[in-house]
Amino acid sequence: MTTTRLERASAGTADFLDQRTGIGVAVKNFARKIFPDHWSFLLGEIALFSFVVLLGSGIFLTMFFVPSMTEVHYEGPWAPMHGVEMSEAFASTLRLSFEVRGGLLMRQIHHWAALLFMAAIVVHMLRVFFTGAFRKPRELNWVVGFTLLILGLAAGFTGYSLPDDVLSGNGLRITDGVVKAIPIIGSYMSYFVFGGEFPGTDIIPRLFTLHILVVPGLILALIGLHLFLVVLHKHTQFPGSGRTDGNVVGFPLFPVYTAKAGGFAFIVFGLITLMAATIQINPVWNYGPYDPSPVSAGAQPDWYMLFLEGSLRLMPGQTEYVIGGYTLSLNVLIPAVVIPGLLFTVLGAWPFLEAYATGEKREHHVLDRPRNAPTRTAAGVAIVTAFFILVLAGANDLIATHFEMSLNDITWAFRVLFFVAPVFAFWITKRICLGLQRRDRDLVLHGHESATIVRLAHGEYIEVHKPLDEHELWLRVNYSSPRPIEIEPAEDSRGVRRKGYRADRIRRRLSEFFYADRIEPVSAEELAAARAHQAEHHALLEGGGRHSAALPAEESTSTTVDVEATSDR
């Protein structure tokens, strides 16, 4: 019978492998490893699977792309470019689009996958940030992921420039301008990057090597480390009854996650392919080869570079100074280096910053609901807002033409908003978080509104509240609400100034920034009192219900309030 033959074959293979690798132990330990389930855990997977697509389509492209800046005259099938002088890089990109079957599809798959890769990384990072998944023991993995974000930007940048079309060439020229603005070594850095004057003939081959070897190699290695640490730490889980820092609740790797994650990989492949099949991206045959003279208006870089572009656009030019005969181009350095540097440093260092302010040493495996970490949530929203303003500023010309507004006014508005909007976003987000905490508190103490108003025997009207079930109650009370840390006074009992007070004070300030505004969680006494109150009502209703009819539902003002809809689980 075939099944037994199949069984015998697989047993033979397994035996062969195990005798040489001892793989049985690994299978025993990992095959049924438990992973928790939540839609937001898929975000990182999208990034991973997009990267797989990038590798696959990238290998295809390298078979035909020629990374050379040697000038050739185009003689391919695309008539408008006949005889036009262009680099071999651009000519081979045209060949990929017009002559290689499936070449355009692979180009478009590669480009769309790159955009999705970056988007998935960013959204995954936001999920990790807002749920506090970066806390001990995962701080290092946050740094690994953060490095992957930077490498993703590098991969995108180096790849975008390769076709040597007029758009990417101008992108490189902007890079040259930014590099030259670096104090002291800027001019030499420009020579270093371009192998002489811009554009030279070295930059495309160099970017090619970085793009297909160095950067993806690093990304691959770090993805390996990232996933290894995920397995080592076991995945975090969302809070809820039965889930603690000491366990992990979910489904086994084999077969559920093999099927779910494996299937999801194919869904991501399918989605990217569908986009590539139906949505045109980077039609370089319209742009033409790079030439230092022409440029097109309304040209935007890929979305993940827009914030840098916007940052450059917003900075007023007055900030270029000549000091002692040397030029300091703060109008370029601040937007291209300092601002992104600040945003990224805060992001990268956040786990350590927060741990320092909390002074906590415990491991965390149950995620925070964002409302229960108001300052973190607010800071995250503020950073996202600043980023978003810069992205919009990078499209200020499109906003101007689409909405027929003055470009200069828009630029000025964004200049102001860049400073005001994050502060406002911080404030309002924190208020919303604290408001939601108050609501949790309210629900725990009083239960859900039932929209039933009852008149008691003595004439009093009450609304009947439905107490939370035990699972919901647990979700809404079981969270930590730290207070600002206490520090020792500046002077000891004999009036001698204490060493280390200054550092302590900074830490105290930071801790106050994080935890001074807080909603006191429900205490055991409050809960007991609320329950007693509810019991009292209940008794009255039981006792008085026979004498006074409940008001018909239609007559009360909030008859149709759906308790599930108003609760924000």
Add this chain to the structure above:
Amino acid sequence: MSTNDTPRHDELVVTHAPEGVVDPGLPPHQPRLGDTDPKASKRSERIVAALFGLSVLGSIGVIVAYFAFPPGESVSSIQQSNMFLGLGLAFCFAGIGFGAVHWAKSIMNDHEKVEERHPQRSSDEDRAAAVEVLKEGAADSGIARRSALKGGLITALALLPLPVALPLIGNVGADWDVSKFRHTMWRRGTRLMTDPTYRPIRAADVTIGSVVHVIPEGLHHDELESDQSFMDEKAKAVVLLVRLDERDLKHTEGSYHGIVAFSKICTHVGCPVALYEQQTHHLLCPCHQSTFDVADGAKVVFGPAKRALPQLPITVDDEGYLIATDDFSEPIGPSFWERVK
């Protein structure tokens, strides 16, 4: 520190709930339709199989499209080829994907399982043993007692990057002659030529309000000297020429009867400044929107650039063609550290 530093498994389980509220444990399992109704279960199975079948159709579709829709000489032909190949491949992927996920969600056992976590930290015994092992190794190496070894090794390793980096860094920057930033191909007497048609420009032919994209005479593949690179020279030498009513010009120096020529390379980060507004005489850089006033020496009126575009001083030769009277008076393009040195 204290024993707080040594979390045990039970220390991982911390509750923040008020006293009296206890963890009720996992919520009860909610059965799916297929768990109770064999018909629904059978239906799920058919759906999964159909989705896998869809993938097979997609694969066949790709093969058909490969032969049926070759890319051709027009954009519509490559778009058609792209679309049919892509749709086939998308079905090929998505069929497998949705099939597998539907299988997992509707047929596979969906009872949640619980696994215990253990603190990451190794136990005190393991830590002590690790330290012991390292100490033994260090003792075996003898490094502690032989400071010459230590110093020698550190010095050798510290110097190692130098011989690797020096040839690399030394070579990649070509001749490192950054003074090339200061000069362009423009000389006294260089004719202004149209770009890309490469014809000399007669001053009389330039009408008021018109804009001409200009390159220097000699910037042509047949005429370049061997040490000159077309792209490198063009990247510095491109010029935008505009004719204004002479009365609108605030300074006439370097101009010829209302014709002015400015470097086309933005002084911000180097994009070509190519958008000219006839009415306001403003030049706009499409990359970052630095705006220059051509009537006023191409001074910055808005945006992230600080300096005016360098002007190319021009006049006409005996035949009435526009020529340069000199190179730009300052380096063109973005600022760099030693620009005014």
